[in-house]
Amino acid sequence: MSSEFVVGLDMGTTAVSVLVGEFTADGETRIVGAGAAPARGVKKGVIVNIDEASASVREAVSQAEHMAGVEIRGVCASVSGPHIRSFSSRGVIALPAGRREVTARDIEKVTEAARSITLPFNQEIVHSLPQDFAVDSHPGIRDPIGMSAMRLEAEVHIVTALGMPLENMMKVCKKTGLEIVDMVFDPIASARAVLTREEMNLGCLLVDVGGSVTSYALYHGGTVRASGVVAAGGVSVTNDLAIGLRSSASVAEQLKLSHGVALASLAGEEEKVMVPGVGEREPREIRTQILAAIIEPRTEEIFTMVKKQVGADPYYRLLGAGIVLAGGGSQLRGMVEVAEEVFDLPVRLGRAANLMGLSELVDSAGWTTGVGLLLWGGDRIAAQGGGGPADRVRWMFHRIKQMANLFS
Numbered sequence: 001m002s003s004e005f006v007v008g009l010d011m012g013t014t015a016v017s018v019l020v021g022e023f024t025a026d027g028e029t030r031i032v033g034a035g036a037a038p039a040r041g042v043k044k045g046v047i048v049n050i051d052e053a054s055a056s057v058r059e060a061v062s063q064a065e066h067m068a069g070v071e072i073r074g075v076c077a078s079v080s081g082p083h084i085r086s087f088s089s090r091g092v093i094a095l096p097a098g099r100r101e102v103t104a105r106d107i108e109k110v111t112e113a114a115r116s117i118t119l120p121f122n123q124e125i126v127h128s129l130p131q132d133f134a135v136d137s138h139p140g141i142r143d144p145i146g147m148s149a150m151r152l153e154a155e156v157h158i159v160t161a162l163g164m165p166l167e168n169m170m171k172v173c174k175k176t177g178l179e180i181v182d183m184v185f186d187p188i189a190s191a192r193a194v195l196t197r198e199e200m201n202l203g204c205l206l207v208d209v210g211g212s213v214t215s216y217a218l219y220h221g222g223t224v225r226a227s228g229v230v231a232a233g234g235v236s237v238t239n240d241l242a243i244g245l246r247s248s249a250s251v252a253e254q255l256k257l258s259h260g261v262a263l264a265s266l267a268g269e270e271e272k273v274m275v276p277g278v279g280e281r282e283p284r285e286i287r288t289q290i291l292a293a294i295i296e297p298r299t300e301e302i303f304t305m306v307k308k309q310v311g312a313d314p315y316y317r318l319l320g321a322g323i324v325l326a327g328g329g330s331q332l333r334g335m336v337e338v339a340e341e342v343f344d345l346p347v348r349l350g351r352a353a354n355l356m357g358l359s360e361l362v363d364s365a366g367w368t369t370g371v372g373l374l375l376w377g378g379d380r381i382a383a384q385g386g387g388g389p390a391d392r393v394r395w396m397f398h399r400i401k402q403m404a405n406l407f408s
Contacts, residue, residue, distance in 0.1 A: 005023065006381065008376075009075040009077045010370045011169065013210060013213070016042075018034065020072065022357070032357050033067035033068025037063070045212055046082075077169060077184070078189055079161055083162040084160070084161050088158070091112070102146065124166055127159035128158055182376070184376050191224075201222050204324055207326070207327075208368070209233055214305070236298055241295065256332070262292070262295050262296055267292040271289070272285050299332070303343065326350040
């Protein structure tokens with residue numbers, strides 16, 4: 001990744017996508033290239049065959065490089081899977097006696113203190129995101145920089161992942177000539193692309209329906225309050241259709257995408273679809289309501305699983321902006337309506353807005369994670385690299401060194 005570009009790599013269960021964005025001098029990210037390939041060697045968000053996964057990444061990268069006219073080396077990669085865990089941790093530091101004003105360095109130190117915890121075996125920290133601060137035991141402070149204090153506390157949202165899946169992802173990237181500059185949990189990346197600042201402040205639950213897993217991130221007061229994963233997604237719906245229709249998975253997937261309806265009441269009584277026969281069997285015509293009757297219970301179950309996990313969080317009762325759906329699995333007709341019934345909250349389908357460059361290429365819910373990775377990478381470069389080309393290169397190599405040392 002050159003000093004003028006950011007690259008997002010979204011390695012999902014069903015597809016691998018790569019986006020190239022140009023980071024402009026005024027801080028904007030302009031999409032200049034995109035590539036996608038069917039995901040091979042990935043199961044439930046975890047790499048199970050390095051050679052096959054590498055081939056998929058190489059294909060998507062080649063497309064993106066050709067379109068953007070650049071050589072891709074460093075990427076901001078998505079992380080997901082049922083091995084993801086998240087929780088809150090508190091850090092506390094005392095300010096030096098000769099200096100009683102909170103600085104950005106103090107924020108780094110108190111966040112690092114919150115990270116200094118004993119993790120379960122083989123778990124690695126992916127994110128440590130500050131939520132709230134307390135200055136001299138006065139809580140609820142969003143930005144303490146510049147305040148006078150003797151003691152600084154921070155509540156930090158920690159996201160962890162198993163070390164082996166992360167290491168295997170790094171191996172896949174290395175095999176294709178790539179370096180991972182940063183890793184971002186799927187729903188946090190998607191939220192960066194589709195949530196507005198107002199939604200993050202009022203309280204909003206981002207639900208990213210992927211291939212084999214569905215992940216979520218709950219925002220309130222402008223920051224992440226909870227996040228997690230449930231082990232079900234769009235592939236679960238496809239498998240149900242294959243069993244219910246006595247058809248192959250490929251046929252079931254095609255029918256789901258072309259005629260699938262997540263809410264049976266939305267399927268017209270006269271709507272019909274032709275189901276190809278298996279083997280020497282003749283094709284048969286069925287009503288779309290039959291597809292919906294198979295799909296609806298699974299989509300309802302997915303959202304119910306999310307609600308069960310996040311519903312006990314105190315911030316769940318404060319979702320003033322409701323629910324936003326993202327991910328390829330959210331594109332089925334009726335998904336918004338099913339989610340509204342399960343969560344009993346207003347729901348909208350997330351779309352990345354106000355994009356520059358080749359925005360029409362990624363104008364669907366399936367690209368939200370990739371767009372979020374680009375914006376996340378741009379944010380990091382602007383915040384930590386100072387905006388200058390030389391500084392951005394130094395920051396890039398600093399992050400590469402951090403990722404390389406993750407498993408040392």
